[in-house]
Structure formats: structure tokens, C-alpha cells
Amino acid sequence: MENSLDPAPPLLEVRGISKSFGAVRALQDVDFTLRAGEIHALLGENGAGKSTLIKVVTGVFPRDAGVVRLGGDEVAPRSAKAALEAGIATVYQEVNLLPNLSVAQNLFLDRQPMRFGIVREGEMRRRAKALLTEFGLDIDVAAPLGNYSIAIQHVTAIARAVDLSARVLILDEPTASLDRHEVEILFGIMRQLAKRGIGIVFVSHFLDQVYEISDRITVLRNGRLVGERETASLTRLELIRMMLGRELAETTSARAAASDRPPREVCASFENYGKTGYVAPFNLELRHGEVVGLAGLLGSGRTETARLVFGAERPDGGQAKVEGAPVRLQSPRDGVRHGFGYCPEERKTDGIVAELTVRENIVLALQAKRGLHRPLSRREQDEIAGRYVKMLDIRPPDPERPVGLLSGGNQQKALLARWLATSPRLLVLDEPTRGIDVGAHAEIIRLIRELCDDGLALLVISSELDEIVTYSDRVVVLRDRAHVEELAGEAIDVTNILAAIAADGAAMHEARV
Amino acid sequence: MTMLLPRRGLAQILALIVILAVDRVVSPQFFDLRLQDGRLFGSLIDVLNRGTPVALLSLGMVLVIATRGIDLSVGAVMAICGAIAASLADSHSLPVVLAAALGAGLLCGLWNGFLVAVLGMQPIVATLILMVAGRGIAQLITEGRIVTFTSPDLVWLGNGAILGVPVPIAIALGMLILTGAVVRGSALGLLIEATGGNARASELAGVGTRAMILAVYVWCGVCAALAGVIAAADIMGADANNAGLWLELDAILAVVIGGTSLFGGRFSLVLAVLGALIIQTMNTGILLSGYPPEFNLLVKAVVVLAVLLLQSPKLSGFAGIMARLRRTKP
Amino acid sequence: AELTVGFSQIGSESGWRAAETSVSKQEATKRKVNLKIADAQQKQENQIKAIRSFIAQNVDAIFLAPVVSTGWDAVLKEAKEAKIPVVLLDRDIDPSGKDLYLTAVTSDSVHEGEVAGNWLAKTVGDKACNIVELQGTVGASVAANRKKGFDTAIAKHANLKIVRSQTGDFTRAKGKEVMESFIKAEGGGKNICAVYAHNDDMMVGAIQAMKEAGLKPGKDILTVSIDAVPDIFKAMVAGEANATVELTPNMAGPAFDAVAAFKEKGTVPPKWIQTESRLLTAADNPQKEYDSKKGLGY
Amino acid sequence: MKGLPPVLITAIVLVVGFALCAVQFPNIASTRVVGNLLTDNAFLGIVATGMTFVIISGGIDLSVGSVIGFTTVFVALAIERWGVPPLVAFVAILVLSAAFGAAIGAVIHVFDLPPFIVTLAGMFLARGASFLLSTDSVPINAPVYSTVSDFAFRMPGGGRLSAIAIIMLVILIGGILLLRLTRFGANVYALGGGRATASLMGVEVGKMTIKIYMLSSLLAGTAGIVFSFYTSAGYSLSAVGVELDSIAAVVIGGTLLTGGQGSVIGTFLGVLIQGMIQTYINFDGTLSSWWTKIATGTLLFAFIALQQGLVALARRPAAKRAGATS
Ligand SMILES: Nc1ncnc2c1ncn2[C@@H]1O[C@H](COP(=O)(O)OP(=O)(O)OP(=O)(O)O)[C@@H](O)[C@H]1O
């Protein structure tokens, strides 16, 4: 573990950090070393304590024990600002920017270019524009950040941290909502920064990315340090074993000969369904026991399609049918009533009710479906929550914990549990594996298949094409808010999907793989 | 929930005990109780009795606040409903009078709920409208005078007793139990908390958030109506100019002292009522103390601050975690 | 041409005030005066705004029932510049503004307190008497004056002593609540010999509190209050109240007359037209008083 | 930029309202009424400016009305009873009110308590303190007072642009600049966008909270001084309920109570709209106390509903555009 060949003091040195939240020991005696000019991956399962470590180091949470040294000197930042001033810039896991401020203000908050005590708005916008161009983003920097998609917000957050020109840059799951093209750009920038001697901490659940970019890896498990390795000398299997503490069941085999099976019954169908300015009219058939994948670039209209299908958005034309009977889907309640479920992509704002317990979050949709007058008894609630906590391995396995205190991945599982509890006939999953660790990722994909075998119809959105290919029976490709292509059976592979996405000349450059 | 209650309520119970002890010091006969004309009599009873209007208001208010709303109009609604009850009391039977007054409160609540849930106005301005206009409506009903009545039925609501317990106290207790039964006995409580905690997410989970919001304002209106009727019955007249004046602030204060966040989500009915009692215990203590009235507000300010600090998240463990969680929400 | 008069009324905080407004309207109709009433909702700033808008409308005269005694100089100067006579109703203003208004039709609220105090002193005689006092709103000048007058009256009698004094905000509900706690604090009311309330509404509330405590107001405990609203006479008829000091709601009548005389003949009225502060007790045929007052909009 | 369309709409609503009133009462369309509108609402404009900062930052300040009351009493007593020169009294009260605001901000931040309640306690405290100072109203006869209240630019048509109106306009412009052009202003919006997030982005939330409430109290103190000019007196019951008036003005002006959005210009328009409603009712002059209240409520509703309807209309195509850009 110790690298005695290295003479200079490490850039960032963390020794014996511990942190508890009440009874939960999130970190126990963790060490971590970051050298100048390296890209260091911090890995671990959901809830392993990665984000907590980052927050403790940057002073967001007070620490119970341990020391942090920066360039050999002990530092004890007591706020994010203090950490910044000490030279540690951080992009925290959930996008932590302000949707109400303009993009430019977000980039330069608290460090705007000034003259005579007055913010130089024009200069700030010019710089913002230039900064984002480096990240391949050409947007109106005067518009409120909230107008833009999560992906753009994430890029903005990264750009801000990068531009702070600190000595240490910490990125907590920066790539979770980015597509390949943007990831490429980010990696390019990260390499440049590393060359300049900046140390970078990189958290991700995408192991491909970890192998592509990182020099060394530190693994945490259950709040404890498992080990620190050179990336080059660590095999994937070994890494997964370090993270999970066990072997991972093989998951990557293609879906068993879906085309062999007899065609299933149609669960829900949409004809000429659409909403002007939102997504162009489309035809879509969802069958029991079938997974339909939605693929496309950021902003291609996948989420919009999902919202229309579920009923979260009102269509202005077209006909929806459930089990052959025409229905009106005007609100989420309609969707729920017809046995639909929807896990939205923005889990913090659209998914969880942070203050309520895991149990309450899980039973919420079922309760809403049953109506006010048929409350689930406490016993039923406990039973349901207990079942799903176990089934999805939600950690910590305490149904009475406010869901907001769970790690991101575990929140995602709780959301999934919410809909499974309603025994839906159609489940719409928007980026269900975002921010989920390898173990859970495999779990969720296995679950998707099982559900499907039980007759559930699934509509799944994912930016990870490999993943889509793995479980989809059909893939609908979207471009510019229109459904442009449907692939089925043998035709489903990454190349074909990319070809469909890129068929349009304008999108060509996006498709560099 | 039942398990959490004592832990959550500890600060409030402690505060109440301290204030009661102070009251005992300023007024040695504070805990004396006796039966007077078949009715319990004593300072403690005064606290409960005088506390009923705010306790009733806070029962409705706590639900509104749980949905991240606020209702400034409750004082005015009290005045309206008191005025209606008083004007009808001598010509109609009690059920009719009550139905009219509570119906009016329901309509007021519906109006507020409509503005908030359907038109999407910010609760504080939406209810400010009725706060201003409502008192006018009440005065219109009474034409600015104090409308008195003699109907023994209505008077009984204010001054009567059931097994020695003054009727207002019994009504407040009944409403607490009723509200608790409705809210916790059905799924309403959960759905309200979900709506207040994250309306967008709840909507997507199939919760009828608009219906929830409408419902809580309606209930708040009904509670205010009842408080108004009791206030009128108490003085055997409807004083539209002053009934319920500034009580909305006391009700909000009671809810917050009861530990419910103004940002919605988790709520506790019992603690909100306890909050109302804390306020009234303090008020009665001030009256008994014999200090000149110039000091009233200062004492009130100091006590309120002290009670708040007592339950400050920074000073207690469990609440601290909750608050941290709240802060991390956008 | 008929006169147009703008009346900046304080608000509608009590029955007495409502009566003053409606009596003013009646008096105006009687004299064919066009009366514009602006209700200030108890706020001085609203009264100032109202006066300014009366000036902008060029009315013939302005009546002002000032919510507070100070702070009128600037706006009254404007009225004077616009040559609009101002008459104060019900309450006086600070002496610095003496030359800014035509006349003031008011009662003397210190005197009202004195009348109440003197009645009590006479009724009690040499007996020792513990008095509890229900004050008006803290900071209201009427409350301060009525307290002052009463205090001076009883200061001459060593046997009279105010043992408790709290604000009842001029309202029935608060009057009742405060009286309840007075009773508890003074040995179940046995130590109290008389209640003095700054207005009748509080007294009506206090009477209820005494009755509920098993006391006999008017007999066990003497009552004296101010305003002479109808309900206090009802209590007197029932033997539950002893005395009240009248504050007439008809301030506008004399004011109209003064303005008319000034406009037509240039007669300058006296600076202060004081209304009478009549003492009314159970001996003064309360039933008749009640009947005559109940239609006045109290 | 961000706040502009709603502000424009509010302005249109104001102009249309003014025109409608002027049709009914031609006297309203005079410089005198406009001058009065500014003078009479000067103190409200000043507190509302401070309230705008507080509300944009996601807070609320219920103590401002009481601070005004306290200020008037303090200033009056200082000048008339304690013989302090007016300027010294002004400086003293401004320092005192700023300290009061800072204390409120500190309590809110350090103990993590809801601003609504802390400032409610502050409201009791300041009002209670002014009762202790004096329950009588105290006239102020210092020469500065008559000089200031007599001072006015005459406008054509008999209107007066008074000194206090000018003070208000200056503070207003200062507020606009402070909010729009400085780092402080950006941080105010940041706080309203989310305290935790702002803190993670390096904004010193604690210091900002203290500064914001300090600013609000300071402006309330200033409004108190203006109020004392307005009435030449100090009175413990003055400016009761002004906190609600100013909150209403801020919200009518398009500022979100949830924080993060709004503007000082909007607030100014909100103040004028409220003033308009009152002027209209005064001109009408036939309304009883109760109809005054009902009419105020109805007009408030009409203005807000109209404004919200227009904003919703204006937003609809904008939303599509925003979606399309990403
Ligand atoms: N504010 C908090 N209060 C209480 N417990 C917390 C808090 N934040 C995190 N935890 C707990 O600490 C543990 C570590 O969480 P952390 O967010 O660090 O995990 P992570 O490794 O970042 O996971 P993920 O990959 O899902 O983001 C979890 O059990 C979580 O429930």
C-alpha cells in the first residue's frame, strides 16, 4: 500500500478519518493519498462512504477523527469556501448549482470579475462562454441554469470546479449523466490538468471509465478502506472483488434468444401520440414481457416520451390504449390507475421525498393508488418495505431511516421499490442505473429481466448503449424530439443504434465512440 | 410514529413544564382547582379554555403548513363565522347555526385552497387577500357593531360544561381526536407529508397533490370557523372588529413551537396543540404576574426565543439530523 | 351649493366608533351635506393619505378623527395652504398644531376618567376598596388619559387603591380573559371591590367573567366604565353594572354647524367645542338609555 | 434580465389601473396625486426594498414594522427629551437597528431556526421595547424636521416631490444597483436558490444571512426616520402591520416568497399598486370601513390574478423555447 519510492510529500494526505451519523458509521479510520499530477479513482459500492469522505475532507461535514494534509501542511477547512481557499475544488455528487442563477453567475459565483465593486457582467459572460466552449458547450450563458438539462448543468458544475484552478480537483460521479462525447471532452481536460500537476480524485461507477482515465485506485467498503492499487496492475475481477467483497455473478451475456419466443400480448399502445414543441407524434407498442429501450442523445426527447407514456404530460393529439381499450392519460394519477409506474431521472427533485422514511417512500405510490380511505396498515407497510429492502438490498437495511440520508444509489433502489410495490403492468424507467454501483447495476439489470419474464412491460431509457443492448427486445431511437428508428431482434447492437442516432448529418460529430 | 412522539415532543413538554413552574411562582394559587356551578374553575382551566381558539386554529394550520403552505386568513375567518353564528343564534336552532357557520368556514377554506392549488398563487398572498377582505365581510355582517345574542344553546358552547369540563375544552379535545383519527387513521397524513416534502415527486407517484392542498385549506377553514363560533359564544356576541385579530400569528407560532417545519413535510397534531398551550400558559402567566402591560410583548419575545432555542436543531441530536437533511434539500 | 366634507375616520375598531360613523352620516343627510368618509383602518399613514386626497379633490372642509395626537402639522399645513378648514372630531391633537385647524369637537378623556373616579370615591365612601383596572390598548392616548384622570380622582382618597392593572385592548374577549385572571390572582375575587374599565366593551366581558366565577357584578364588585354603549345599559337593567360615563357619538353634528357658520358668515367658532361627559348610573333609567341608543349603530 | 418580463407586466398592470382610476376620477391624473403617492409611500418603499433582499434570499422579516415604531419613539425621545442633536440620534438609531438585524440574522443562522419565527419574536421585542421607552406619542419640534418636511420640488400642476420621496427614490436606486450589480446581490440570489448549495459553492452563508437581515433592519430604521419626518413625531404604535404591507408589495412585484427570484423595481411597482388601490378608495369616499377592506382585498386579488394570468401567458411560448434550446 505504501509507496516508499516516492520522496516528495503527497499532495493530499488523509489519515485515520472517521465519521458517524448517529448510529451509522459512515467512515472508519480511512486513509487516502493523492499525488500531484495523478488521477485517482475512489471506488466502492453505493453507501460505501465515498461522498462522505469527500465531504469530510472539504469541511462540509465536521469529522470525528483524523487529519488532512495538503502539500504536507495540516488543513482543517470548516466550509466549502475554506476548502476552496486552501486549494481543493469539488464537484459534489448531486449537481450543486443554483438553477435560478444564470449559467455565467453559476460559473463565477463569489469570484466574479469586478471593477469598482461592481460585477463586470459582460466580461463575466465572455469568460463563461469561453470556458464552456472548452467543454464543447455553446449555450446562452445569460439564461437561468435551470432551463438546461441535467447534463448541461453537470458540465457547468465541472467547468466551474476546473476553472477554480485549485491544486486538488475532486469530481464525485461527474460522468453519471454525461454521454460519451461529453465524457471524452471531460477526460481530455482532466488529462491536461493532471499534466499541469493538479491531483484529481475521480468517483465513478463506470469501470470502463476508471480504467481509461485513472492512474491509481482506492477502494472503500462499508466505510472502511479496502486498499489502494495501481490501476494498471489491478484486474477488473479483482477490483470488483475488492469493492463487493465477493464475486459478481456473470451478467453480461445477451438476453436469451428473445426472438424465439412467441409474440406477446400488447400491454399499452400509443398511436400518433405527441405534444407540439415537446415530442413529435409517435407510434409505440409495449408488450407484456418485453423490454423496449429508448436510445438517443441528450435532449433527444427520451424523457419527454417517457413522461407522455406515463401520463405526467398531457398529449395534444393521438390515442393511447391499455390492453386494447382506449384510455385518457392526463395526469400521473391516470397512469398509476392504469397500472403504470415511472422512475424519473431526476431522483432528488422528482423522485424521493427526502424527509420521509424509506418505508413511507416505498409505500407511497401503492397508497396513492389504493386511495385515502384504504390505508395500508402499519403491519402491511412494514411487510412491504421489509420485503423490498431485502430484495433490492437497500443499505442500510433500516426502513425507518429518512430516505434523504441514504446514498444516491440506495435512493434509486427505494424508488424502484416504490413502483414494484404497486405491481404495475408497465414500468417506465428513466436512467434506472444512474449512479448505481456495479453490484447493484447487475442486480437491477437482472431484476429488469425477471420482471419482464413475469409479464411486466418495460420502457427503459439509458445513456449506456451496452446496457440497452443487453436487456432490450426492441430499441427505439430518438433524434431531435422525434422517434426515428425502431430496431428489433438481431438488429439490436451498439453500432446500429449509433448509426441510427447519427444518421442525421448534424449529429455526426456527436457519435465519435 | 407513536414511538417517535415522545422523543420529538421532549423539548415542548420540557418548555411547558418550565413555564408552568414559572406561573406557579408568580401566582401561588395557579394549580388550585375547584368546582364552580358544575364547572371546573382555576387558572389551569383558564389556560385550557383561553387556549382553545388558538389550539383549534393550529389544528388546521399545522396541516396547511405541512403542505408547505400558510394561512393568514384564519383570524378573519373566525370573525366571519362568529358573526354568522351570532346573527343567526336567536332565530335558528343550534344545528342550523353551526351548519351555517361551519359551512362559511368551509367556503373560505375552499376559496383559499382554490387560489393556492388551482390558480397556483403563493399561499401567503393568496390568504392575505381573505385576511384583508374577510374582516370586512365579517364587519359587513355585523355592520361594525357587536352583535349579541341570548340563545342558551350557543351560550352553552362557550360557557357550559360537560362533566365539569368547559365545553370549549371538550370541543378542542374532540377536534384533536377527530383530526388525528382522520389524518392518521386514513392515508391522508402520509399523503400530506409527502406533498409537503416534495410536491413534484408526490404528484409523479400518483398522489393527488391538488386535492391534498385543497383539503387542508378547507379543514383549516372549518377549524377556524369552530374557533370563531366558540369565541363568539364565549362573550355572547360577535365582535367582528377584534375577533381573531392577529391570532393567525399565534397559530403559526404554535405550529412551529410544535416542531413542524414551515418548509412542509413532517407534522404533529398533538405537538401543535401543545404549542398553543405553551403560548397560552405564557399569556395567562403574564396576566397573573401583575407586571404592567408595557412588558407583555417583551416577556413574550423572550419566552418564544427561549422555547425555540430549546428545540434548536443545533442543540439536540435527533432534530439536528432532520435539520441537516432539510438544509440539503434545494 | 351644498357642502362637500371629507371625513378621515380612524376605522371600525369598536361599536362606539361604528356608531360615530353612522351618526355622522345621519347628521350629514339631515343637513344635506355631501360627506365622504375615508376609513383609515387604524393607521395614521392612511389618515394622512386620506387628507391629502381630500385636498386633491378640493373638498369644502375636512373632518379628522386623529388616531394619535402627533404628526399632523405637515398635512394640516397643506390643508391650510389649500384654504380648506379642518375640524377635529373626538380626539385632540398636539398643541403645536393649534392654528392649523378651525375647531375641535371632542370630549375630554382625562375628565372622563375623573368622572368615573369621583363616582367610585363617592359610592365607596370611607371603606377600603381594592380596584382592578382594565386598560385600553397600550400606547393609545385615550387609554393613557382615562387612566390619568381616574388616578387623579382616586389619589385624593387613601382608601382607594388600584391593585391590578392590565390591558384588555378595548375588547370584550380580552376584557373577559384579563378579568378571569384578576379574579384568580385576587383570592377568587374576594379582594376586589371595584372594576374600572377604560371602555364598556371590556366591562361587558369582565361582567361575564365575574358571573362565571360565581360573583355578583354590581353588588359584590362595583363597576364603572366609559362610553355608554347600549349593552352596558342592558347590564345595568339586570343590576350587573353600576355606572358609565357617556361619550357621545354625535361629534359631527356640532362640527357641521360650525363649518356652515364659518363658510356662510365667516363666524370663527371657539377652538374647542367640548362635548359633555355625562355620568349615567342605574338610577338614570337605563332602559330608556338603551332604547334610545340601540338604533344608532353601536 | 431574468426578472424583466414579470416586472414589465406588473408595470403594465399599474399603468392600466392608473388609467382606469383616472377615467373615473380625473383628479387622479395630476402631479399632485403622483407626488402624494411617492411621499405617502416613502417609508413603505424603503422597508420593502430591504424586504426584497430578505425574501429573495429565501427568508422573511416580520420585525420591520416594529423597528419603524421603535425608531420613531427613539428618535423623538432622543431629540426632544435627551437633547441629542438630530443627526447623532439618526446615526445612533441606524447603528442600533443594524445591530438588531445582525442579531436576528445570527440567531437564524447559528441556531438554524426559521426566519418567520425569529423575526416574529423580533417583532414582539422591538414593539415591546418601544412601549418601554414611551407609550405616549412624542412630538418632534426640532428645526430640521420642519425644514425637511417643508422641502419639496414643485412639479408642474401643483405636485410636490418631497424630501422623503427623494430619499426613497435614492434608496430604491441604491437597492437596484446593489442587487443587480454587486457580488453581494448575486449571493442574495444564490442563497435563495438553496442555502446548502450556495454554501457548497463557496458562499459564506452565515455572513450573508447576517448581512441581509442587517440590511433589512437598517432600511427599516431608515424608514422609521422617514416616518418620523412624515409625522414629526414618535409613537410606539406607529407602523403596525407594515410588515404585511411590505411583504405584499414585494410579492405583487413578482418576487417569489420561496426565494431566488425577484427584483427591487418590481417591489417599487408593488408599492405603487398598493398606493393606487388606496388612493382610489379614498377618492371614492363612499366606502364604509368594511367595504374598504373588501374592496382592498378584491383589488389585491384582481391585480395578482391579472398579473399571474399575464405572466402565465407570457411564459407559455417561452417554456417551449427553453426546452428546445437544450
Ligand atoms: N447526512 C447524512 N446523515 C446521515 N447519514 C448519512 C448522511 N450522508 C450519508 N449518510 C450515510 O453514510 C453512508 C455513506 O454514504 P455516501 O453518500 O458517502 O456513500 P457513497 O459511497 O457516496 O455512495 P453512492 O455511490 O451511492 O453515492 C450511507 O450509509 C449513508 O446512508
Ligand SMILES: Nc1ncnc2c1ncn2[C@@H]1O[C@H](COP(=O)(O)OP(=O)(O)OP(=O)(O)O)[C@@H](O)[C@H]1O
Ligand atoms: N419535467 C420536465 N419539465 C420541464 N422540462 C423538462 C422536464 N423533463 C425534461 N425537461 C427538459 O427537456 C430537455 C431534455 O430533454 P430530455 O430530458 O427528454 O432529454 P433526454 O433525451 O431524456 O436526455 P437526458 O435525460 O439524458 O437528459 C431539458 O431541457 C430538460 O430540462
Ligand SMILES: [Mg+2]
Ligand atoms: Mg456518493
Ligand SMILES: [Mg+2]
Ligand atoms: Mg432524460
